Every structure is written in structure tokens, then in C-alpha cells.
Amino acid sequence: MTPCDARRPQAGASLAEFTTWRVGGNAEWLAEPTSLEETQGWVQWAAQQGMPCRVIGAGSNLLIHDDGLPGLSLCLRKLQGMQIDALSGTIEVLAGEPIPSMARRAARAGLHGLEWAVGIPGTAGGAAVMNAGAQGGCTAEWLESVRVMPLKGGDCFELQRDQLNFAYRHSRLQDNDLVLLSARFRLEPGRDPDELKRVTSANLSHRTTTQPYQQPSCGSVFRNPEPLKAGRLIEEQGLKGTRIGGAEISTVHANFIVNTGVAQAKDIAQLIHLVQDRIEAEHGIRLHPEVKRLGFASAA
Numbered sequence: 001m002t003p004c005d006a007r008r009p010q011a012g013a014s015l016a017e018f019t020t021w022r023v024g025g026n027a028e029w030l031a032e033p034t035s036l037e038e039t040q041g042w043v044q045w046a047a048q049q050g051m052p053c054r055v056i057g058a059g060s061n062l063l064i065h066d067d068g069l070p071g072l073s074l075c076l077r078k079l080q081g082m083q084i085d086a087l088s089g090t091i092e093v094l095a096g097e098p099i100p101s102m103a104r105r106a107a108r109a110g111l112h113g114l115e116w117a118v119g120i121p122g123t124a125g126g127a128a129v130m131n132a133g134a135q136g137g138c139t140a141e142w143l144e145s146v147r148v149m150p151l152k153g154g155d156c157f158e159l160q161r162d163q164l165n166f167a168y169r170h171s172r173l174q175d176n177d178l179v180l181l182s183a184r185f186r187l188e189p190g191r192d193p194d195e196l197k198r199v200t201s202a203n204l205s206h207r208t209t210t211q212p213y214q215q216p217s218c219g220s221v222f223r224n225p226e227p228l229k230a231g232r233l234i235e236e237q238g239l240k241g242t243r244i245g246g247a248e249i250s251t252v253h254a255n256f257i258v259n260t261g262v263a264q265a266k267d268i269a270q271l272i273h274l275v276q277d278r279i280e281a282e283h284g285i286r287l288h289p290e291v292k293r294l295g296f297a298s299a300a
Contacts, residue, residue: 009042015068018075019059020121022216023265025068025295034078036094036181040149040156043179046072047153054294055151055179057096057126061218065295066265074179076125084109089189090144094182095125099132100204106187107196113142113187115199119207121219125180129173130290131166135203140166144184151177169223169290212250215258221272222255222287230287231255237278244271269296 009031015024029051033039046053052071056062059077079096086109093102103118116137120127127139128146140161149156165172173180207213222230234240234254242249243260245267250256257271272289280286 015064018056019062021218021259024064025066027073028070029072032075032078044153053151057123060122061291063291063293069295089187091185093124095180097124099127107200108193110191110193111187112191118200118204124183128183131169131171142185144186146180147182148178148180212252212256212258217256217258218291220255221257223290225285233279247271
């Protein structure tokens with residue numbers, strides 16, 4: 001039992017229910033904390049048991065192996081909460097808060113900076129870890145600091161923006177064994193809420209009409225090899241509609257792989273490698289996935 005909670009974690013829960021691709025095996029143990037105290041308690045519990053602890057947010061940028069995951073899978077999607085100071089432009093948010101709700105509330109409060117984020121189906125914590133971005137905006141522009149704790153247990157501490165080594169779809173948090181608990185954003189206050197809501201709604205409309213929102217996916221699969229666009233490279237190879245098992249390169253947007261209903265994680269992984277090999281053979285460019293893979297021998 002955890003130091004803060006008498007409940008046991010769930011044994012053998014299907015992790016397919018915790019990813020937007022709807023694939024993946026079972027967790028040896030699964031916990032869904034709803035408070036910072038519970039989160040810290042479960043991390044400490046895993047450390048005391050000597051088992052690995054892996055963090056899952058909304059599962060919107062995640063591919064989990066069909067064999068599942070050993071140890072504790074810590075899903076933070078229920079760790080929600082947000083405080084907004086409209087005068088200073090500060091937003092304090094827990095790791096599991098959905099990005100779209102944060103973007104909408106910021107717009108209603110007259111805070112500029114997150115209009116681009118409304119269509120991203122992830123969490124605030126995941127956005128900080130991945131430096132999520134869209135339509136010219138990215139998390140690193142507006143994030144001020146994060147509060148983290150070691151995955152092996154220990155005290156919480158704060159990291160400032162300049163300590164996070166932000167780059168395109170990257171942060172230091174991807175390389176360190178840390179759990180992101182909360183984040184602080186500083187936006188531009190005093191803007192017209194109606195105008196911000198208009199821009200936010202327009203951005204959402206653009207994403208839903210140009211991307212396959214009606215099918216399970218993880219969003220963009222590959223990072224853009226700037227100044228080129230991954231989707232354009234894939235489309236030019238005639239790969240739209242290519243299938244392996246139940247996984248398909250979307251006919252709507254070539255940088256999306258969708259689950260047609262019966263996909264397994266291995267199908268998606270093989271399709272990722274097929275795309276990488278074709279683009280490398282044609283252009284000498286190895287596309288790097290944005291998606292995080294858990295339980296696979298290699299993430300290359």
C-alpha cells in the first residue's frame with residue numbers, strides 16, 4: 001500500500017484504454033492519482049517495491065507494446081486543476097489538465113499565448129515534456145517553470161524554463177527520470193477575450209478539417225525535418241492509404257497513422273519503420289518520430 005492511500009494499484013489493466021491509438025498490452029500495475037499527494041505516494045511505492053515506474057498522461061503521443069509494461073504505469077490524466085491570475089497572466093496547472101481546456105480558459109480570461117493549443121489532445125504535463133506545438137506556437141514560448149520529482153522517489157523541486165533545454169519537440173524532461181507534477185505558464189494579459197476566442201475557435205476548426213480527427217491516432221507521428229515537412233515527404237512517396245494490419249497512413253494527412261479498428265501496436269511500429277526506410281532511401285533523411293514508445297527494444 002502507498003504511504004498516502006490504502007488502495008492497491010490495479011493489476012493487469014489494459015493500457016489500450018489509456019492511449020488515443022487504442023492499442024497496447026496490459027500494465028502489471030496501474031495507478032490513477034487525483035492529487036499531488038497520491039502521485040508522490042505511488043512513485044514512492046514503486047521505488048520501495050524496486051519496480052520501474054512509467055508515466056502516462058492523456059496517452060495522445062504514446063505507443064505501448066502489445067506485450068504491455070512491467071512495473072507501475074502511473075496515469076496522470078485525473079491529476080487536474082488550474083488557477084488563473086488574469087492580471088499577471090500566470091496560469092498554475094497540474095500535470096493532467098487537458099491542454100484544450102487550458103487554452104479555452106486562457107482565452108476567456110483575456111490571456112494571449114495558447115490559442116494554437118486548443119486542438120492538441122494532450123495534457124499540460126505532456127505538452128511541457130514534449131514541447132508540444134502547432135500552427136507556429138509552442139509550449140516553450142510560454143512555460144515559466146515546472147515542479148518535478150524523481151521517478152525513483154525523493155523530494156520535489158522546481159526547474160525554470162532555462163533549465164529545461166527546450167528544442168523542437170524536445171525538453172530535458174525526456175532524458176531525465178523525473179515526474180512532472182505541475183507547471184506555471186506566463187501569458188500576455190489584457191487582450192480582448194472575444195478576439196482570442198475567435199482565433200482559438202478558428203485554429204480548432206482548421207485542425208479538425210485537415211486532420212483525421214474521427215479515427216484513433218497519436219497526432220503527428222514524425223517531427224518535421226525543417227525546413228521540409230514530414231507529411232509532404234510521405235505523401236510524395238504515394239504512401240497515403242498504405243496499411244499494415246489494422247494500421248493505415250491516413251488518407252487525410254500523411255503524417256498521421258490511424259487505427260482502422262483492429263490495429264495492434266506492432267502494426268503501427270512496422271508502418272513507422274516502413275515510412276522511415278522509404279524516406280531515407282529517397283531523400284537520405286531519417287524521419288524521427290514524435291511519438292514516445294514504451295516497451296519496445298528500440299525507439300529509433
